[in-house]
Amino acid sequence: MITKMNHTSIFVLDQDSAYDFYVNKLGFKVNTDAQMGPKGRWLTVNPPEQPDLEITLMAIDDKMMFDKSSAAKMSELVAAGTFGFGTFLCDDMLATYEELKAKGVHFKKEPAHEFYGFSAVFQDDSGNWFSLSERPK
Amino acid sequence: MPDQEFPKLYLYRRIVQAKLFIDAHSAERIDATDIADEACYSKYHFIRTFRDIYGKTPHQYLTAVRVDKAKALLETGMPVTEVCLSVGFDSLGSFTGLFKRRTGVTPSTFQRERLARRQRMDKAPLSFVPGCFAALYSGRENSNTREAT
Known part of the structure; x- marks a missing residue:
């Protein structure tokens, strides 16, 4: 029986820039930052209240997961904002929105009360988008 | 976002x-x-509103930020006393006590554990990578763009 998810991946165009985005803008914690020799860098972060979920900031290149042609296609799709990788929760939507805006985060959809809850959509520095939802009070 | 929709937005901004x-x-x-x-x-009014939004008083939040910054500096190997002063604590005693209450370990124990983990990560990075990805990094498997046979 599967019990929980402990690793998931977000494909990023540049790991240094993604590090800055996820750590300094979103406030995530670095879990693992390991140099893997010629195969690149294994970089994972945790959402602040989820120390047992590692999100891998996976470089899109031809060193490990992709061949050259797939990496080029993937980079193009990510940069075009094709992929939504999940939903993040916050305790207070308006405060979180204001803070992320102040830090330069781009919102594709500003906060609104929808039939499914109070939510917004923002993009990371690569173009991946995420829903942001307020935890029900 | 139209401020009319959320008339208290200016308060949140502050x-x-x-x-x-x-x-x-x-x-x-x-x-x-x-x-x-x-x-x-x-x-x-400020303390009450801040606590309503963040679940902590400004002082509690300030302390949490200092402890977080202390953790980051301890991981670099900076001496504990220097970390204590760098993040805004006045005395080593109060820093050590507060750090232990928040994290369960003293700053020096935290530092020793994190530096040891860093050393393991540098020596054997594959042990920090989950199975299938470790196989890709180690070169035992090709990229996942090739189908399993």
Whole structure:
């Protein structure tokens, strides 16, 4: 029986820039930052209240997961904002929105009360988008 | 976002600015009055609104930021006393006690454990990577763009 998810991946165009985005803008914690020799860098972060979920900031290149042609296609799709990788929760939507805006985060959809809850959509520095939802009070 | 839709948005902006002020000035001698001034609030109203939004008083939040920054500096190998002063604590005793209450270990134990983990990560990075990815990194498997046979 599967019990929980402990690793998931977000494909990023540049790991240094993604590090800055996820750590300094979103406030995530670095879990693992390991140099893997010629195969690149294994970089994972945790959402602040989820120390047992590692999100891998996976470089899109031809060193490990992709061949050259797939990496080029993937980079193009990510940069075009094709992929939504999940939903993040916050305790207070308006405060979180204001803070992320102040830090330069781009919102594709500003906060609104929808039939499914109070939510917004923002993009990371690569173009991946995420829903942001307020935890029900 | 139209401010008309969320008429209290300007209040959130002030509280968020205060939080960002704490983030940026946590190593300095700041207190709730400085922070309330930054947010253009009366001290009492500010503390209550801040706690409603963040679940902590400004002082509790300031302490949490200092502990977080201390953790980051300890991981670099900086001496504990230097870390204590760098993040805004006045005395090593109060820093050590507070750090232990928050994290369950003393700063020096935390540092020893994190540096040892860093050393393991440098020596055997594959042990920090889950199975299938470790196989890709080790070169035992090709990229996942090739189908399994």
